[in-house]
Amino acid sequence: MxxxxxxxxxxxxxxxxxxxxxxxxxxxxFSLNDDITFSAFNDDPEIQFWEESLMKLSNEDVFNMLKEFYPQLNFLIEKETDKLELYNNAVLKGKTNDVSLTAYIKLENAKNISLELHQSAAGRIPVLVIPNKEDFVKILQALIHKNNPVPIPSSMGAVLLNGLNNSKRLNILKKNWQQNNPFGDWNAEFLKNIMPNKSLYKDKLIILSTKPYSNVSASQLGLDEDLWTAYSVSIRKEHEFTHLYTLKKYGQAxxxxxxxxxxxxxxxxxxxxxxxxxxxxxxxxxxxxxxxxxxxxxxxxxxxxxxxxxxxxxxxxxxxxxxxxxxxxxxxxxxxxxxxxxxxxxxxxxxxxxxxxxxxxxxxxxxxxxxxxxxxxxx
Structure with missing residues (x-):
């Protein structure tokens, strides 16, 4: 520079x-990695998991499935929720079987949340679209801010999450390993072979809202409302795909x-x-x-x-x-x-x-x- x-x-x-x-x-x-080639942008290891999960899914079940993958979505958005023992057992230790909550996140429009695999220049990635802006805020607060009520700027309408622990993938790994190693030490195996290989249990996920892009109204740009809504979703999606590309090629987004x-x-x-x-x-x-x-x-x-x-x-x-x-x-x-x-x-x-x-x-x-x-x- x-x-x-x-x-x-x-x-x-x-x-x-x-x-x-x-x-x-x-x-x-940005630091160019000369070893990266155009053919190197293959699907991440978790894509097969997402393919299998989506095959069994209807739109009405999207949020319930996500709560299984990301236990923090079961907890209320409240200050210092992440300090609770129950939260840490579920989110950090993967102990989800005993989670029984009398109060939990309720969404305004869960049935219209959609989740699909989308192709990008850097490979496929799951894309979660959340039509209700309050639901969008709650999910971001849960996944990014550990269920703390951190304000989300109104001009923020999308995010690429990288390194999101998936409890379901971890539990599958644990179950398969224990079946093949009935007398083995899973904790030792996790520390030695699983934890260093983050692609085995960490997800990349794009989350999109459908509100006007950058909190700019259709009237500000002289556009029809429905057209601007469609444009907003498209710009957001391609914007986050670009972050995925720079993350894979340059190691940052x-x-x-x-x-x-x-x-x-x-x-x-x-x-x-x-x-x-x-x-x-x-x-x-x-x-x-x-x-x-x-x-x-x-x-x-x-x-x-x-x-x-x-x-x-x-x-x-x-x-x-x-x-x-x-x-x-x-x-x-x-x-x-x-x-x-x-x-x-x-x-x-x-x-x-x-x-x-x-x-x-x-x-x-x-x-x-x-x-x-x-x-x-x-x-």
Whole structure:
């Protein structure tokens, strides 16, 4: 990363330089693994388990099945629920047979939750769609925040969970091993051979809501409500598929604006075939740049960064210019042609830092990396 500042695309009035905090936030943490090839994005080991589970399933039973896989979904959303002995026995130790709760999570619209395996550029993954926004919040609080009532931003509508313990898969492993080793020590086996091999019992799962994307209404974009609902679900799904791709190829999918601009770019072009920078600016609360709309999605990704007000002003300029350059890049490469094309676009956006994307020649730099990657993929 080039730590000199400001770059040409940044407001000349911000010539005093960039703080260490903003430098740290903007550092490009994507590290290319040269061993990864296009054929390496195969299904994860748990996909067979999901195939078998879904074959036995009707929509009405989705939530009940998930409660069996993830015992925390049996517990209320209350402060310090995760401190209860019953909770720890069920969630951490897999002792689910004796769980008997007089009060448990009740959903508003459990019967319309859907769960399907979806194909992505990085392989198949289960996708859970939750139509009711209160149900979406409860499930995220249970699975991400250990049943604590942590507020979920209204602009958050999807998540890729990686490393989610699946009690059902663990219990199957234990049962099969004990049948073959009736006098063996399961605890020793778990510590030695199961625990280090996390793919045996940890899931990847995408959870989507159906609310307006980025909490942006259809009227803000001049769209029909039903059309915008369909677009919102599509953008969310492809957005999370992009996070799955970067997780598998670069080893990360983080809540950073670099990641988010990439994932939104793919989400938009996979939904309407062309990048719409007006949408993207609105998603980030920059539709009236340089004014920022408070409460917009952008602030979800900087909570831990400890940025000053001057840092924030510099950051929104960088984001605005990056969006402009991504739009130029997209126009020059044209409509998405193939999965390989999609991968090369993601790789170009990953391999170039956010500051470089926002620079005066950001679109040219993206094109150069894109064509290098595309040419390399042909041979």
């Amino acid at each position: 080039n730590n000199s500042f400001p770059l040409g695309a940044v407001d000349k009035r911000q010539s005093t330089g960039i703080s260490e905090e903003l430098k740290a936030y903007l550092f490009n943490t 983080t809540n950073n604006l670099h990641d988010e601009l990439i994932a939104d770019y793919i989400g938009i072009i996979k939904t309407i075939w062309n990048y719409n920078k007006t949408w993207m600016l609105t998603f980030m609360g920059l539709e009236n740049y340089p004014h920022y709309r408070e409460g917009a999605r952008l602030e979800n990704y900087i909570k831990e960064a400890k940025l000053s007000s001057d840092d924030f002003k510099q950051l929104i300029t960088i984001i605005k210019n990056a969006i402009e350059n991504i739009a130029i890049f997209d126009k020059k490469v044209g409509k998405l042609k193939s999965t390989k094309d999609q991968m090369c676009r993601i790789d170009a956006l990953c391999e170039l830092s956010l500051i470089d994307i926002a620079s005066e020649n950001g679109s040219e730099l993206l094109l150069e990396i894109y064509y290098e990657n595309f040419h390399r993929a042909l041979f």
